[in-house]
Amino acid sequence: MERRELFSSLTSSLRGESKEEKNSVLIRPPYNNDESLFLKHCHECDAKCASVCETDIIKIADDKTPYLDFSLQGCTFCDDCAKACEYGVLEVEFLQNIKADVNISVAACVAWDGVMCMSCKDPCIDRAIIFQGLFKPVIDENKCTGCGFCFNRCPTYAIDIIGLAT
Numbered sequence: 001m002e003r004r005e006l007f008s009s010l011t012s013s014l015r016g017e018s019k020e021e022k023n024s025v026l027i028r029p030p031y032n033n034d035e036s037l038f039l040k041h042c043h044e045c046d047a048k049c050a051s052v053c054e055t056d057i058i059k060i061a062d063d064k065t066p067y068l069d070f071s072l073q074g075c076t077f078c079d080d081c082a083k084a085c086e087y088g089v090l091e092v093e094f095l096q097n098i099k100a101d102v103n104i105s106v107a108a109c110v111a112w113d114g115v116m117c118m119s120c121k122d123p124c125i126d127r128a129i130i131f132q133g134l135f136k137p138v139i140d141e142n143k144c145t146g147c148g149f150c151f152n153r154c155p156t157y158a159i160d161i162i163g164l165a166t
């Protein structure tokens with residue numbers, strides 16, 4: 001699948017369609033260092049990570065594994081999902097940035113078209129969205145944690161977030 005197709009696939013899924021239907025890479029909670037553990041253990045669990053997530057962004061896929069849905073909120077890296085996991089799939093000590101690629105579509109972003117819009121800037125507490133002058137925002141990959149808080153702030157759906165394979 002081409003990268004652009006993957007973008008389109010995942011963002012549409014985040015906006016309401018099932019990720020599983022689109023066969024996209026799921027965005028996992030930020031406390032796993034071995035993808036195989038999800039399939040090995042999560043079917044035995046009653047989705048404890050999802051039940052404790054303070055922003056309610058952990059959803060459970062058809063294969064019983066958890067993924068993050070940024071359509072309403074983002075991840076605060078609160079550790080609660082890792083603390084709740086009794087199978088070692090998520091561990092606090094494995095905390096890392098969320099394995100996702102975050103991009104702003106130049107074609108869809110109105111600030112790239114000369115309109116004053118900074119809707120995505122404020123929710124980014126990591127200051128990872130860099131405006132060139134007052135326009136042309138880009139994501140600083142070195143600062144972006146993949147938290148997803150910018151995603152639903154964009155009025156033109158110009159922010160794409162895709163899961164990355166581990």
Ligand code: SF4
Binds near residue numbers: 029049053079
């Ligand atoms: S770290 Fe907290 S906010 Fe993030 S997915 Fe886990 S429980 Fe949810």
Ligand code: SF4
Binds near residue numbers: 038048049066
């Ligand atoms: S709490 Fe752990 S074992 Fe249970 S669904 Fe979440 S990641 Fe899987």
Ligand code: SF4
Binds near residue numbers: 124145147
């Ligand atoms: S740019 Fe990255 S760090 Fe900033 S809000 Fe968006 S996902 Fe989070």
